[in-house]
Amino acid sequence: VRNDGDCPGNYQMLRSWEVTDACNNSTTVSQVITVVDDQAPTFDNLPADLTLNCGAIVPGPADLTATDNCDPNPTVRLEQTETDNGCPGNKTIVYTWIASDHCANEIIHTQSITIEDGAAPVLTGVPADVTVACNQIPAVASPSATDNCDGPMTPDFEEVREDGSCPQEYRLRRTWSATDACGNATVLTQIIQVVDNQAPVLVGVPADVSVSCENLPTAATVTASDNCIGDVDVDYTEERVDGDCTDGYTLRRIWAAVDDCGNDTSVIQLITVTDNTAPVLVDVPDNITVDLNAGEVVPDPAGVTATDNCDENVKVVFRENIPEDADCTVGYTIVRRWIATDQCGNRAVARRQKQLFEAVY
Numbered sequence: 001v002r003n004d005g006d007c008p009g010n011y012q013m014l015r016s017w018e019v020t021d022a023c024n025n026s027t028t029v030s031q032v033i034t035v036v037d038d039q040a041p042t043f044d045n046l047p048a049d050l051t052l053n054c055g056a057i058v059p060g061p062a063d064l065t066a067t068d069n070c071d072p073n074p075t076v077r078l079e080q081t082e083t084d085n086g087c088p089g090n091k092t093i094v095y096t097w098i099a100s101d102h103c104a105n106e107i108i109h110t111q112s113i114t115i116e117d118g119a120a121p122v123l124t125g126v127p128a129d130v131t132v133a134c135n136q137i138p139a140v141a142s143p144s145a146t147d148n149c150d151g152p153m154t155p156d157f158e159e160v161r162e163d164g165s166c167p168q169e170y171r172l173r174r175t176w177s178a179t180d181a182c183g184n185a186t187v188l189t190q191i192i193q194v195v196d197n198q199a200p201v202l203v204g205v206p207a208d209v210s211v212s213c214e215n216l217p218t219a220a221t222v223t224a225s226d227n228c229i230g231d232v233d234v235d236y237t238e239e240r241v242d243g244d245c246t247d248g249y250t251l252r253r254i255w256a257a258v259d260d261c262g263n264d265t266s267v268i269q270l271i272t273v274t275d276n277t278a279p280v281l282v283d284v285p286d287n288i289t290v291d292l293n294a295g296e297v298v299p300d301p302a303g304v305t306a307t308d309n310c311d312e313n314v315k316v317v318f319r320e321n322i323p324e325d326a327d328c329t330v331g332y333t334i335v336r337r338w339i340a341t342d343q344c345g346n347r348a349v350a351r352r353q354k355q356l357f358e359a360v361y
Contacts, residue, residue, distance in 0.1 A: 002014075006103075007037065007102055008037075008071075008102045009035065009036075009037025009071065009101065009102060009103040010036055010037055011034075011035050012032060012033065012035070013034075014030060014032055015030065015032075015033065016029070016030040017029045017030075017031075037069075037101065037105065038105060039068075040068075040101065040106055040107040041071065041074040041101050041106075042066060042067055042099075042107065043064050043099060043109050044064070044065055044066070045062070045064070046111075047064075047111045049111060049113070049114075050111070050113045051113075051114045051116065052114070052116070053115070053116060053118070053148065054089040054115050054117040055148035055149060058093065058115065061080065061111075064076055064097045064109070066107070068099075070102070071101035071103070074099050074100060074101045075099070075100050076099045077097070077098050078096070079095075079096040079098070080093070080094070080095055081096070086182075087117065087181050087182035088150075088181045088182070089115070089116070089180065089182045090115065090116055090117055090182055092114050092115070093115070094112050094113075095113075096108060096109070097109045097110075117148070117149045117184060118184065119147075119149075120180065121147040121153060121178035121179070121180050121184070121186050122145065123143050123144075123176055123188050125141060125142065125144055126141065126143045126189075126190060127141045128190070129190060129193075130190075130191075130193070131193040131195060132192060132194060132195070133195060133196070133197075133228075134168045134196045134227065134228035135227045135228060137172070140157070140174065141174075141190070145178035149180060149181070149182070150180045153178055155177060155178045156176070156178070156179075157174070157175070157176055158175045159172060159173065160172070166196065166260055166261035166262065167229075167260045167261070168228040168229065168259070168261050169195055171192065171193055171194065172191070172192040173189055173190075175188070175189045175190075176189075196227075196228045196263065197261075197263060198226075198263060199226075200225060200226040200232045200258070200259050200264075200265055201224065201226070201265070202222055202223075202257060202265060202267050203223050203224065204221060204223055205255060205267040206220045206269050208269060208271070208272075209269075209271055210271075210272040210274060211271060211272070212273075212274055212275065212276070212310075213273050213310035214309040214310060216271070217271070219236060219238065219253055220253075222234050222255040222267075224257035226257075226263075228260070228261070229259055232258070232259055233257065234255050234257050235255070235256045235257070236254070236255055237256075238251060238252065238254070239251070240252075243273075245275065245343055245345065246343035246344065247273065247275035247310035247311065247342070247343050247344050248273060248274055248275050248344050249273050250271065251270070252268055252269075252270060253269040253271065254266055255267050275311075275343070277310070278340075278346040279307060279308040279340040279341070279342050279347075279348045280307050280308070280348060281304055281305075281306050281338055281350045282306060283303065283304050283305060284304050284338060284350040285299075285302040285352060286352070287352050301318055301320065302338075304316050304350065306348060308340075308346075310344070311344075314340050314341070315340070316338050316340045317338070317339045317340070318338055318339075320335070320337075321335040322334050336351075337349060337350065337351050337352075
């Protein structure tokens with residue numbers, strides 16, 4: 001006889017044996033078998049815990065089955081929970097399988113899948129360090145950034161100037177940074193060393209010339225430009241180098257420019273000044289004839305002067321030659337000379353004769 005219990009696996013079996021003899025005397029013996037189902041089912045092929053990067057494929061729950069010593073068809077149910085661990089890329093997924101037999105004996109198995117974001121974003125396109133002239137500073141690059149969890153992102157940019165020894169020499173630190181949602185960061189820097197080693201350029205410097213002293217040119221207007229600061233002030237000086245005479249010399253005209261970093265340039269124009277022109281005598285009288293017998297008088301020497309292209313104060317030397325044996329009865333000649341010599345030895349001579357009686361003056 002079977003007496004069912006509270007579940008299919010729990011029951012009692014009553015087994016009785018009876019013996020009767022020929023006189024109809026009988027004896028009965030009974031056995032009670034109590035059947036208990038207190039053993040939970042078991043799972044097959046249990047999945048292990050996993051730790052994955054956030055970019056990996058997360059497996060779905062396994063299709064677990066269970067076997068039971070009493071229940072041929074234990075039930076299996078699945079529960080799933082997901083817990084964030086401080087940021088979107090860090091979380092834990094827990095799969096829980098619960099197997100129950102028909103007597104409510106249960107077995108529980110959990111698989112924990114931990115997803116971690118431990119990789120920083122990747123920056124691409126950050127230029128290398130470079131040394132450039134002040135007028136060749138490259139434009140700011142546009143690197144890209146991508147993250148294994150967050151995907152593409154726009155890097156942050158910062159530029160810092162570190163002054164050097166002069167205004168046009170300095171260092172630029174260009175920094176790009178990318179930070180994902182879990183705080184993993186990548187920082188890359190480009191160093192741009194800016195130098196100024198180019199001197200200004202002088203414009204309008206005239207060529208060397210040779211001129212006469214009265215044709216001395218005025219100083220040219222020379223300008224200067226610089227690759228870093230644009231217009232530059234020009235200093236002008238003039239030096240005279242004396243020659244063999246006062247009006248024969250050399251002029252050194254010097255234009256110089258210096259930029260803010262001390263790069264300098266200078267150009268010299270040499271002007272060779274010469275005086276090869278003799279003075280010009282002014283008011284030299286013509287030759288004349290003086291007839292003393294007719295009462296004519298020998299005139300006084302004329303007041304001859306001289307001009308010069310270079311010398312403003314040319315002195316005129318007068319010389320007169322009267323023969324020692326001059327004889328008024330036969331006539332004689334007076335030679336008058338005016339001599340002008342400038343500071344460079346250029347000489348002008350005017351010679352006039354005066355003959356008494358029929359001599360020509």
